Each structure stands twice: as C-alpha cells, then as structure tokens.
Amino acid sequence: MVDTNELLSLDDLHAAGSIRTGRKHVLSVLVENKPGVLTRVSGLFTRRGFNIDTLSVGPTDDERISRITLTLDGASQPIDQVTKQLHKLINVLKIKDLEPAETVARELALFKVSVDAQTRSEVRELAEVFRGKVVDIGKRSIIVEITGERSKIEAFEKLVRSYGLVEMIRTGEVAISRGREET
Amino acid sequence: MRAVDAIMECLKAEGVDVVFGYPGGANLPTYDAFYDAGIHHVLVRHEAGAGHAAEGYAKATGKVGVAFGTSGPGATNLVTPIMDAMMDSVPVVFFTGQVRTELLGTDGFQEADTIGITMPAVKHSFLITDPRELPRTIHEAFHIAGTGRPGPVVIDLPMDLSKADIPYEPVTDVHLPGYQPRTTGNAKQIRQAARALAASRRPVFYTGGGVISAGAHEELRELVRYGGFPITSTLMGLGAYPAPDPQWLGMLGMHGTRTANYSIDEADLVVVIGARFDDRVTGKLSEFAPRAKFVHIDVDPAEVSKNIPAHIPLVGDAKLVLPKLLEEYRALDADKARLDAWWQRIRTWQERHPLRYEPAEGTEIKPQSVVEAIYTVTGGEAIISSDVGQHQMWGAQYYHYPEPRRWINSGGLGTMGFGLPAAIGAQMGVPDRLNVVITGDGSIQMNIQELATIRQEGLPIKVVILNNGYLGMVRQWQELFWQERYSSVDMNTFGGEEAFPDFVKLADAYGIRGVRLTDSTSLEDDLRAAFEAEGPAFIDVRVTRDEKVYPMIAPGEPARNMVG
Structure with missing residues (x-):
C-alpha cells in the first residue's frame, strides 16, 4: 500500500498476500481450560483481520482441556496463517484442520x-x-x-x-x- | 515465605542480578522485598524507561530483561515497551502490580485491565490468581520469553496475593504442553536448500535479527565465507555478519545500499534467515526479488510464507540449522567460480553507488559525518543505542558493526524515546564497554527524564544529539511527498539564544556534562575529548538542518527504482 497523499481507491485497500484455499474449513482446536483463553483466540482473529464464520466452545472428556470448533471461509481467509498464528498461543495444544469428507x-x-x-x-x-x-x-x-x-x-x-x-x-x-x- | 520474597528467589534462580522499575501502591510489597534481596534495582524516572532499559539489557546481553511497574498507569506506561519487545522479539519479563483481588473489576484506584490491554502485544501473559502458582509461573515466563522466538511476557500480580504466605520450593522443571518450539530443522528441507544454493548462480543471503537472537552469527559467518556468498541484512540484523567485509553488501531496504537492494532484485536465490519481509525491507512486495527462489529459515513457523511464499521453508533454530546446511553444501562441492560473474556485477554496483553525501561547506556539520566521527573515535568498538528517525538510519549506514549486540534500536515498532533508556540497560548489562546513544532533538525529548537515572547510577553513557531542530524524517517525507508543507515538524531546538531547550544547560541541571558542537573542522577532536572525559556526556551537535537520508526506496516502489 502506498502511504503518501494519493487518494486510495477501496480496491487498493483489499489485502493482497497469502494463499487462499477457496473452500470452507473446520478447525478443531484443543486449548487448556484456563481463564482468558477464548479472549486470546478471538483477540488474535481481530488483530490479524481474520473472520470467523462460526465458533463454539465446550468441554472435552478431559476437564483440563476445552475444544473450540471454528469454521472459516478459505476463500477469504489465509487458513495456513490462521493455524500457524493460533499455534503460537501458549494455551493452544492442538489444531486439526478437519477434512470435510472425513468429518x-x-x-x-x-x-x-x-x-x-x-x-x-x-x-x-x-x-x-x-x-x-x-x-x-x-x-x-x-x-x-x-x-x-x-x-x-x-x-x-x-x-x-x-x-x-x-x-x-x-x-x-x-x-x-x-x-x-x-x- | 511471602510471595514477594519468592519472586526474589525465582529471579536469583534465573540468574537475574539487575532489574529496572518504578514503585507504586500496588507493588509496595514487591519493593519491600527488593529492600534487602541483593538484586540491583535501577530506579528509572518513567515506566517506559524501565521497559526500554530492560529491552536494552536483553539486546546487549542476550539474557532475559526484567521490568517492574505498579498497577494502572504504571502498567499502561509499560505498554509501549511491551509492544516494542513484541515487534523486535526481545525477551523481557514485565511484572505489573494489580489492585487487590476483591477490587478487580470494580474500577478501583489505579486499576487497569493490564492483561486485557497487553494481550495483543505479548508472547504470553499471566494473571496470578493463586499465590502458590507464582514461583512456577515466573519460571514459565522466563522460559517463554527467552526460548523459541523471544518476546515479552507479562505477570500481573494482585496486591493481596503478593503478601500471601506461601510454601516455597525451588522449581526445577517447566512443563508447558502447548509450547514446544521446533528447533532442529527438517533434514530433507536442509538438503534441498543446500542443493538450491549449489545450483544458484546469483545467490544473496538476507539475514535479520533472528540470527542474533539465536546466537548463530558464527555459524552464519562460516557458511557465508565457505560459499563465498554475498550477504546483506535488515536493520535488526546488523553485526551478525561483520562490517566492513568484502562479502558484506551493506544494509537492505528503504535506506539500505543500492548494491544490497539491486542484488536482491537480480538474485536467483535469496536465503532468508531470521527475517520477516517487513515492508521497510521489501518495498513493493510483488516486485521484491522477482527472479528469485526463496529459502526461508525461521524458528517461528508463522513467519515462513506469511508475506512471500517460500520455495523451501525451513522451520528451525538458525544455530542448529546453519551448521547442517553448511555440511550438506560442503558435500556438494559446488564450484565457486560459478559466482564470478555475479560478483563482478556486484562490484560494479559497489563502485558506482557507494553510500555518499554532499560534503559540508565551511564549518557546517553534516549529520552523516558525525556518525563517521563516532565510528572513528570508538574504533567501531562501542555499543550504539539509537532512537528513531533520520539519525537512526545514518547510524545504521555510517557506523559499521563488527559484532552482534552492538547496534541496539527499535526497528519494528519504531519507538522514539527508546535510545536513552536502552543504553542504560546495555550499560548495566555490559559495564566494560563504551555505550553511545545516537539520537535526535525530537527523540531525546521523549524520554529525557532518564538523564536522572544515568546520574543516579553513575553510568558513563555518551549521548550524541544530531540536532537539526526538526522532526527530520517527517520533514523529509513532507519535502519529498507532501509538497513541502512542513506541518508541525519545527522543534525550535536549533538557532541562537531563542532555541529551546538549551540541551547543555539541561544536562547541567542533571549534573551531567553538556557540550555543544558547531564546527566541523574540530568535530572529531571535540567528540574524542567528550568521549574520553570521565562520566556521562550530553553532546548537542548542530547539524545541517535539511539533510535527507539517501538512498531511498520511495514508498510503494520496487527496489530498482531507488533514488538519491
């Protein structure tokens, strides 16, 4: 993006960059069941400009661990970056990008x-x-x-x-x- | 044992002997523990100073820096250093005081949601809810801050919990199931990278601050020298490969050398190590190294292919990956002569486009010549801390860094006011080395209160202000890209009696020797005298007012269109 005084068209403002898969993704994210973890996950999405379609959180069979299920549109979101950035959160234990046919x-x-x-x-x-x-x-x-x-x-x-x-x-x-x- | 005394025990167990901070209501118990803990607490004059000093300490030593602040404003004043440490991957643990547990969420006096405010700016953070967890948490914080890709960690401690009586036992292990930085590098990818290097005819190494964080400069030097490869680095990576050196092309990016930028532009293979394709390095992203394949080595998987897809991604610690890469490359026995034509082309650029500026007329002092004089006077052996602006770019261009951890500056966040407190941290961490601050008349005034800290600690830091009376970098952009509409850039620090503040008198008020230099003919001698005199010096150098930083990649332009 040019940061001088030229007027920018709205098209120019569209982020270029990472690879888009073009399909829907379901991410199953295991996180430590600690306060603030959901805030960290949702905050990450806000900060990096990723959009979540749906999000649900619930307990697993292990009380120390919760599962966050996220659905995202791979046409507009760089899924690879999303998962890598999620992995950097210390409370995130495991991420699986579920194959639609196997899910x-x-x-x-x-x-x-x-x-x-x-x-x-x-x-x-x-x-x-x-x-x-x-x-x-x-x-x-x-x-x-x-x-x-x-x-x-x-x-x-x-x-x-x-x-x-x-x-x-x-x-x-x-x-x-x-x-x-x-x- | 009181929880706060356990903090002291944990700090000692982590090898911490100096911390930077500022007391207040909510961290009074902690400061009571400091009273006789045997840890040197440097009392700064603003929490931002504490945070940047801890960063400077970490950058100069490679160890984890530590900063303390109280709740509310103490914590919010630390937000800039926290973000700064995040952007530049600096290992710092920040301890913030918090209001009593029962007041949390009630808008108590000096209450701020520190964890919430800092969340997007930390590698990780902890709100203590059980004082018995404190020792383990502190060791986890140090582990997270200092390993993998380093970064800031915040520990927020409510006051009532800090007074709790807890059983203390030394913690010897840290167990973080969600944090296992990958470090070794995939053997197959390393072999592929070696093959790509052997096949390349126009390779360039582009390295960043990650090489320094990893302590991998020796490994880098060995590989680059063995292969006879040309090498450039980002602003953050200066010193990993020594300068000057026949294979060193100078800095890359917006104000890098033409040779470095042209080389990347024509390269067929770019080996990126511990760098992240920042916009200040790449210029127009789609035209960055358009002919090249990329090998991208980084300990943070999220950096690989973030801005530019890597052909050969290599996640790992440079210190472990580079020796293996060298071994694989050696085994291929590549013919060095294949690079002859490439070097010939590079030498032509070097001859045609050295870094240059118009020499001054009469006694006028060019800012670049001040940096050159600092280089000569210090023999290249000083630790240079810089602020942010034109002086920073000249400090990167005209001082040559023979070793890592000698160039300390705020690259990612670009925080004015960073330099002076960072130098305090660097001097505390490396007491035997000459510490020089290169700053401007704008930046220095953003944390000038830390002169009191220098005085109080008796630190012999030499502060050199390239005083042109302008926010020079903003002015430069207004001149070049905003039709010379100079909006709010005149700082009034330049001129005769009417200039303010008088930096010499100001230094005098702090009991620090102030010097004003206005004559280029005696510049080097005057600087030498000021550096050789004992104690700190505050040196106001009046430089050419409208000097611009060149060469330059104009915003949104590709590297080959560099100007100036």
Whole structure:
C-alpha cells in the first residue's frame, strides 16, 4: 500500500498476500481450560483481520482441556496463517484442520416461526421432513429444533422464511473426525 | 515465605542480578522485598524507561530483561515497551502490580485491565490468581520469553496475593504442553536448500535479527565465507555478519545500499534467515526479488510464507540449522567460480553507488559525518543505542558493526524515546564497554527524564544529539511527498539564544556534562575529548538542518527504482 497523499481507491485497500484455499474449513482446536483463553483466540482473529464464520466452545472428556470448533471461509481467509498464528498461543495444544469428507459436523438451530391455525400444521410437516422437533407451540408461533449439517439448517431456514421467521438461533458447528483416530 | 520474597528467589534462580522499575501502591510489597534481596534495582524516572532499559539489557546481553511497574498507569506506561519487545522479539519479563483481588473489576484506584490491554502485544501473559502458582509461573515466563522466538511476557500480580504466605520450593522443571518450539530443522528441507544454493548462480543471503537472537552469527559467518556468498541484512540484523567485509553488501531496504537492494532484485536465490519481509525491507512486495527462489529459515513457523511464499521453508533454530546446511553444501562441492560473474556485477554496483553525501561547506556539520566521527573515535568498538528517525538510519549506514549486540534500536515498532533508556540497560548489562546513544532533538525529548537515572547510577553513557531542530524524517517525507508543507515538524531546538531547550544547560541541571558542537573542522577532536572525559556526556551537535537520508526506496516502489 502506498502511504503518501494519493487518494486510495477501496480496491487498493483489499489485502493482497497469502494463499487462499477457496473452500470452507473446520478447525478443531484443543486449548487448556484456563481463564482468558477464548479472549486470546478471538483477540488474535481481530488483530490479524481474520473472520470467523462460526465458533463454539465446550468441554472435552478431559476437564483440563476445552475444544473450540471454528469454521472459516478459505476463500477469504489465509487458513495456513490462521493455524500457524493460533499455534503460537501458549494455551493452544492442538489444531486439526478437519477434512470435510472425513468429518462428521453438526449444528443445532432453533427457529421461532409465526403461524396461524392453518399454517401451523404445514410448518410441523416441514419440521418432520427435516427430522426436526417441535419444542414449543403457541397460538401465534411455533419453535422448531433442527440438528444437522449447515446445509440442512440453511435449507430449512429458506423454507420457513415465507411463513414469517420471528427469530432464529444457531449454535455454530461442532465437528469430530470419522474413524477410530482422535480428532 | 511471602510471595514477594519468592519472586526474589525465582529471579536469583534465573540468574537475574539487575532489574529496572518504578514503585507504586500496588507493588509496595514487591519493593519491600527488593529492600534487602541483593538484586540491583535501577530506579528509572518513567515506566517506559524501565521497559526500554530492560529491552536494552536483553539486546546487549542476550539474557532475559526484567521490568517492574505498579498497577494502572504504571502498567499502561509499560505498554509501549511491551509492544516494542513484541515487534523486535526481545525477551523481557514485565511484572505489573494489580489492585487487590476483591477490587478487580470494580474500577478501583489505579486499576487497569493490564492483561486485557497487553494481550495483543505479548508472547504470553499471566494473571496470578493463586499465590502458590507464582514461583512456577515466573519460571514459565522466563522460559517463554527467552526460548523459541523471544518476546515479552507479562505477570500481573494482585496486591493481596503478593503478601500471601506461601510454601516455597525451588522449581526445577517447566512443563508447558502447548509450547514446544521446533528447533532442529527438517533434514530433507536442509538438503534441498543446500542443493538450491549449489545450483544458484546469483545467490544473496538476507539475514535479520533472528540470527542474533539465536546466537548463530558464527555459524552464519562460516557458511557465508565457505560459499563465498554475498550477504546483506535488515536493520535488526546488523553485526551478525561483520562490517566492513568484502562479502558484506551493506544494509537492505528503504535506506539500505543500492548494491544490497539491486542484488536482491537480480538474485536467483535469496536465503532468508531470521527475517520477516517487513515492508521497510521489501518495498513493493510483488516486485521484491522477482527472479528469485526463496529459502526461508525461521524458528517461528508463522513467519515462513506469511508475506512471500517460500520455495523451501525451513522451520528451525538458525544455530542448529546453519551448521547442517553448511555440511550438506560442503558435500556438494559446488564450484565457486560459478559466482564470478555475479560478483563482478556486484562490484560494479559497489563502485558506482557507494553510500555518499554532499560534503559540508565551511564549518557546517553534516549529520552523516558525525556518525563517521563516532565510528572513528570508538574504533567501531562501542555499543550504539539509537532512537528513531533520520539519525537512526545514518547510524545504521555510517557506523559499521563488527559484532552482534552492538547496534541496539527499535526497528519494528519504531519507538522514539527508546535510545536513552536502552543504553542504560546495555550499560548495566555490559559495564566494560563504551555505550553511545545516537539520537535526535525530537527523540531525546521523549524520554529525557532518564538523564536522572544515568546520574543516579553513575553510568558513563555518551549521548550524541544530531540536532537539526526538526522532526527530520517527517520533514523529509513532507519535502519529498507532501509538497513541502512542513506541518508541525519545527522543534525550535536549533538557532541562537531563542532555541529551546538549551540541551547543555539541561544536562547541567542533571549534573551531567553538556557540550555543544558547531564546527566541523574540530568535530572529531571535540567528540574524542567528550568521549574520553570521565562520566556521562550530553553532546548537542548542530547539524545541517535539511539533510535527507539517501538512498531511498520511495514508498510503494520496487527496489530498482531507488533514488538519491
């Protein structure tokens, strides 16, 4: 970037540089279960200008260790730099860039859909097709729980939008590798 | 044992004999422990001074520096040195006081979220929540700061915990499961690098501060001399390969030599060691060494292929990798004559484009000539600490560094006010060597209060101010790129009676000998006299006001378009 007084076009401001893979990545990051670790991870992303699509944190079978599952867009993020920079955090123990074909990934979403007497059953039928669960029914709304891969959740979202989506919440993906080997 | 006394025991176990700091409310217990701990505590006049002094100590000795500050403003005043140490990979452990545990998060008096504020600027940090963890934490902090790619570590200690009575037992092992710097280097990659070197006809070595951090200068010299390779370095790497030397091309980058920059531009192989392709080195990144393949050796995997993809990435400690690379290269028995044409081309550049400046007329003093005079008077044997600006570039260009750890400056962050406190640390760490500060009239005023520290410690530091009355580097850019609109760069330090402050009188106020030099014809003798006199000296040299640093790669330009 030129740092003189020429006006810069917005295109010029787009960062050049590292290699982009062009696909979605799921990073499974094992971290020490200590205060401030999530701040360090998210702070690193802010500072280096990396964007996270989804992030979920939870305990593992070892209470000293937590797992952070991150999804990132490899078209806009230099995944190689992301993992290398993450590795530099002292509390990060292990990072695995999960191969999509070798990975089981799930996300949970809750949809609150506005319904009336007539559309209520339609939404319930849709939920059934998606193997969703109706977890709350009111006079004017219904809440559906869907678990699955991101594409399934996005497909369901598209369908119920026409009925009036009041709100939606998603957990972010969690993922585990297939087979005997540990993630 | 009180937790604070355990701190002292840990410091001694780490071999620390001098620390830099400033007391306050939240670290009173620590200072009570300093009272009779037998560790030399240098009382600075501003926490930034403590941080930079600890950096100067670390850079001059290779050991881990230590700085102390209190909570709140004490800690925030340390933020600049912490970031500085991060950018230049300097091993420093910073101890900050913190308010009592029960006050944490309540906006207590002198409370600041030190861990939060410093998080993006540290290699690692610790908030102590259990005083029994303190000894282990301190040893972990030293281990993290000083190994792998060195860097700053912060330990934030709430006051109540610092007074706790804890069982103290020496810690002999450090266990950090998430921290295992890779050091040996992949054998296959090393062999590939050797092959690439043997096949190259226009190779150049481009080395950085990492070679000095790794203590790998001897290994570097052996390899470069055996192969007869041309070598240049970044600002941070000066001294790893000795200057002057027939194979030394001078510094690389924005104000490097034309020879170094042209060589990189035409090279077919660039061997990068402990350097990170900073924008001040590469100029326009896409046109940096456009014909070259890169071998990139660094202990930090994240640096390899960060800015420029490496053809042969080599993660490892230069001290371990370089001897193996030499061994592999030796086995290939490459013909040295293949480099003859390349050297011929390099010699032509050297003859055509030496570093040069217009000589002064009459008694006027050119700033470059001051640095040359310092070089002559010290025989190249001083430790030079520099501030940031034009004087820094002249200090890099016109002083020649025969050994590493002789050139101490703020490269990555470019912190004005770094030089004087850094020299305090360097002098404390290497007491027998002459320490000189090269500074400017702008930079010196950013931490000038440390003159009191010099006086108090009786340090014989010689401060040379290249006084042109301007923030010279900013002025240079305004002249060259901003149509000579000189906005806020006149410092009023130049001229007759009306100039202020009067640096000579100011030195006098601190009880330090002040000298003003205005005559080029006696410059060298005057400098020698000031250097030879006992004790510190504060030397105000009035230099050409509008001198510019050349040559220069204009911002966004490729190296081959250097000007000046």
